[in-house]
Amino acid sequence: MAAVSAVSALGLVVGCGGSSDGGTGGGKKDGKVTITMGLFGVMGFKETGLLDKYMKENPNVVIKADVAGDEQTYYTALQTHLAAGSGLKDIQGIEIGRAKELSDTQKDKFVDLAGVAGTDHFLPWKQSQVTTADKKVIGLGTDIGPMAVCYRKDLFEQAGLPTDRDEVAKLWEGDWSKYVDAGKRFKQKSKDDKVAFMDSSSGLFNAMIYGNSQQFYDKEGELIYATNPVVKDAWKLASEAATSDLTAKLRQFQPGWDPGLANSTFASTVCPAWMLAHISEKAGPKNKGKWDVAKAPKGANWGGAFLGVMEKSPVKKEAQELVAWLTAPEQQAYIFKKLGNLPSSQTALEMPEVVNAKSDYFSGAPIGQIFAAAAQEIPDEQVLGRKDGTIKDIFSQGLTLIEAQNKSPKEAWETSDKRIEKAAG
Numbered sequence: 001m002a003a004v005s006a007v008s009a010l011g012l013v014v015g016c017g018g019s020s021d022g023g024t025g026g027g028k029k030d031g032k033v034t035i036t037m038g039l040f041g042v043m044g045f046k047e048t049g050l051l052d053k054y055m056k057e058n059p060n061v062v063i064k065a066d067v068a069g070d071e072q073t074y075y076t077a078l079q080t081h082l083a084a085g086s087g088l089k090d091i092q093g094i095e096i097g098r099a100k101e102l103s104d105t106q107k108d109k110f111v112d113l114a115g116v117a118g119t120d121h122f123l124p125w126k127q128s129q130v131t132t133a134d135k136k137v138i139g140l141g142t143d144i145g146p147m148a149v150c151y152r153k154d155l156f157e158q159a160g161l162p163t164d165r166d167e168v169a170k171l172w173e174g175d176w177s178k179y180v181d182a183g184k185r186f187k188q189k190s191k192d193d194k195v196a197f198m199d200s201s202s203g204l205f206n207a208m209i210y211g212n213s214q215q216f217y218d219k220e221g222e223l224i225y226a227t228n229p230v231v232k233d234a235w236k237l238a239s240e241a242a243t244s245d246l247t248a249k250l251r252q253f254q255p256g257w258d259p260g261l262a263n264s265t266f267a268s269t270v271c272p273a274w275m276l277a278h279i280s281e282k283a284g285p286k287n288k289g290k291w292d293v294a295k296a297p298k299g300a301n302w303g304g305a306f307l308g309v310m311e312k313s314p315v316k317k318e319a320q321e322l323v324a325w326l327t328a329p330e331q332q333a334y335i336f337k338k339l340g341n342l343p344s345s346q347t348a349l350e351m352p353e354v355v356n357a358k359s360d361y362f363s364g365a366p367i368g369q370i371f372a373a374a375a376q377e378i379p380d381e382q383v384l385g386r387k388d389g390t391i392k393d394i395f396s397q398g399l400t401l402i403e404a405q406n407k408s409p410k411e412a413w414e415t416s417d418k419r420i421e422k423a424a425g
Contacts, residue, residue: 026064026090026315033318037065038089040074042277043142043305044335045326054325061318071095082106090313091323094139094306097389099129102308103138104221104386110138111309111316116324121347125380130306139306140327141344143335145272146374147207147300148293149179150279153363155267159190165365169295176208176297177237183246186267196248196266201238201403202396203252203270208234211300211378217385223424225391226417235395239409242402249403251396258282272302273342273371280361293365299377304344342371349375387424394419 026036037045045051051063066089068074075098081087088109094102102110113119114137122141130139149172153163161182162168172178183197190197198204209215209230216225225231241247248266250257252275260266261283271279271293283291307327309319325331332343333351340359343349349372357368385391398416401407407415 026313026319028315032060032062033315034062034064035091035315035319035322036089037063037091037093038074038078039065039067039093040071040095041067041069041305042274042339042341043067043093044339044341048335048338050326050331050334054322061322063322082109085109085312088310088312090310090315090319092308092310093142094130094308095389096129096304096306096384097392099139099306100217100384100388101386103130103132107132107136107138109311110136111311111313111320112136113138113140113309113320113323116140116320118328119324121329121345123344123346123349123375123378125378125382126304126344128381129384130308139308140323142305142307142327142332143274143303143341144344144375145274145301145303146342146371146378147210147270147272147296147302148370148374149268149296150271150276150291150293150362151268152264152287152290153292154290155190155192155195155264156186158192159186159267161186161189163292165292165294165363168292172297173295174297176204179204179297180237180241180244180246183241183268184244187244187246190267195264197246197268198241198248199257199260199266199269200247200249200251200396201242201399204241205234205238205395205399206302206392207270207296207300208237208298209300210302211298213379213381214383215385216388216391217383219383221385223385223420225420235399235409235413238399239402239412242399243409247403249400251400262287270296270302273340273367274303276359276362276367277340280359288361289363291361292363293359293367293370295370296374299374301375301378301382336368340367342375385424387420390423391420394423 026034046065046067051065055061055063078092119140126141131137157163171182186197212230218224248260250260261279307323309316309323313319329345329348332345332348333353335341336343337353348354354368359365359367394416398412401412402409
């Protein structure tokens with residue numbers, strides 16, 4: 001989630017191509033196979049040493065991975081390269097918010113991975129996100145982002161709320177409105193009026209919409225956000241939280257959020273599995289054991305990614321073998337153990353290293369069980385749209401208008417609606 005440096009961003013846009021097939025950068029020479037990868041964020045392959053392990057086990061393979069810290073910068077560059085037909089890596093990462101757009105508009109640029117051997121272990125809803133109408137699969141799943149609620153036990157105790165994770169989960173069991181009700185109790189009884197119940201209303205909004213099969217688009221690809229009760233209800237409840245002074249007005253991963261973690265500015269946040277590593281880093285050692293994890297009111301998924309192989313790659317066969325290996329259950333479980341990125345593989349979710357995983361930082365919380373169970377609650381079919389990522393960002397910005405600029409929910413909705421029409425209409 002960190003910002004990518006100017007040098008890295010420039011390198012990504014320019015690319016490191018040069019091969020005769022259109023600039024993927026990979027190829028074969030002197031008995032060696034070079035495979036290039038374009039990644040973003042902390043996908044775990046480079047960070048955990050898996051790429052080095054693969055090269056050690058396959059001494060004829062050289063892997064060169066470029067990692068952009070900022071996914072938006074990465075995706076802008078990827079779109080440029082796709083349009084130009086050059087500068088692409090052999091393997092490209094795909095963020096879930098971009099999956100539908102790439103599946104609909106760029107499927108011919110990707111190798112069909114539907115028939116790759118040993119790839120029948122994924123959660124059904126995961127692979128459906130990168131499957132085209134004609135059943136072409138443009139990527140294999142890496143991680144997923146089932147949600148829970150991360151909370152500060154000490155701050156809950158000060159406000160007279162329970163601290164045991166099972167008792168905390170009962171506060172809002174089955175209904176996100178109960179989470180807001182718990183926030184009102186917290187605000188009323190907290191001994192520190194400088195501590196908010198939650199970080200931002202946009203986190204709540206995201207959690208509510210991402211637990212449903214249809215969100216911003218319908219199956220025909222038409223925008224339905226303006227009439228979808230799921231979106232309207234999420235906006236209403238998130239707006240209520242924003243106007244009830246329950247939030248710290250700190251949008252996740254935006255300026256101020258990291259210091260908010262370090263300075264105990266808020267007592268809870270909706271957290272996908274991959275967020276735990278970030279919280280533990282930014283909240284710091286002084287807050288170890290103060291955080292815990294409780295089951296969310298309803299299952300939802302925020303985030304996750306895929307690896308796709310480019311059709312123009314001169315090493316398509318070797319790239320497919322690498323992608324299949326990196327997304328295999330054993331490697332997914334290994335990354336979870338090292339970083340906390342939850343597997344999209346059903347097989348991996350049932351492996352002991354996932355099921356029995358606990359977090360020392362989060363008070364020994366059985367994170368493997370909590371997040372794996374949440375993953376099973378997500379609908380088997382999730383309808384994605386071409387501009388899902390853009391629309392999510394616009395709604396988050398709209399809720400910030402309420403929190404930070406005192407706009408009414410009606411005004412903020414109208415502004416968001418106009419922005420979405422311009423960006424995705």
